[in-house]
Amino acid sequence: MIFFKAVMKLFKARVLLWPVLLLIVLLVGGAVAAFASGGLNALALKALFSSSSSERDSQVVQAVTRVQQVALLSLHIEGIDRYDSNREIFGVAIPASEKTTLIQYKVDAKLGVDGSRVKIERTGPKSFRVTMPQFIGIGFDNPHFEDPLESNNPLGWLAEPAVQTRMVNNILSDENKQKYISQYAAALKEQAKVFYSGIIASVDPEITVDFEFAE
Structure with missing residues (x-):
């Protein structure tokens, strides 16, 4: 009774407060009813409150750079990447805690x-020298990755799980590009000679061309 008398006084004092007071009365009444029927639960709270979220990605192009990358070789690569892990205690591996994750993949590597x-410099009336910079890995095309396969020992669930994105980044890494360049250095040099000799010969078939490659 005292509570409602206070409410009436506030109604008389400030009429604009009645929506707020009415909301308080409804919430208090709802809480009392909920406790009387067995207490507040998650469904009751969800009925009273709701939430919303949104995500936005804003990008601004800061610069545009022209590139003149010449692809000389395209390698079709198929392989299996392997990740091994186990759980250790004080630097000692727990027996039977090994876990192995395998990802089978296919990708085309472009080198150039x-x-x-x-x-390209003229060295005589009918001769040129072409000086080539170091070969580079231009990029990867048509990557395809199978779902990872896991092999667990009895306590393998203790081991750190493999991070698939980390394994994919390792496959497409700059280190692998450099490895392919080293493996196919001879083929890259031969293709460079064919490519640039063809360009010069299209102007004059009698021109001789010497090549110098960066180490």
Whole structure:
């Protein structure tokens, strides 16, 4: 009774407060009823409150750079990447805690050269020298990754799980690009000769061309 007398006084004092007071009365009444029927639960709270979220990605192009990359070789690569892990205690591996994760993949690796750094110089009336910069890995095309396969020992669930994105990044890493360049250095040089000799021969078939490759 005292509570409602106070409410009436506030109604008389400030009429604009009645929506707030009415909301308080409804919430208090709802809480009392909920406790009387067995207490508040998650469904009752969800009925009273709700939430919303949104995500937005804003990008601004800061610069545009022209590139003159010349692809000389395209390698079709198929392989299996393997990740092994186990659980250790004080630096000692727990027996039977090994876990192995395998990802089978296919990808095309493009190798070539930065055409803007190729130098073509005349060395005589019918001769030129082409100086080639170091070969580069231009990129990867058509990557395809199978779902990872896991092999667990009895306590393998203790081991750290493999991070698939980390394994994919390792497959497409700059280190692998450099490995392919080293493996196919001879083929890259031969293709560079064919490519640039063909360009010069299209102007004059009698021109001789010497090549110099960066180490």
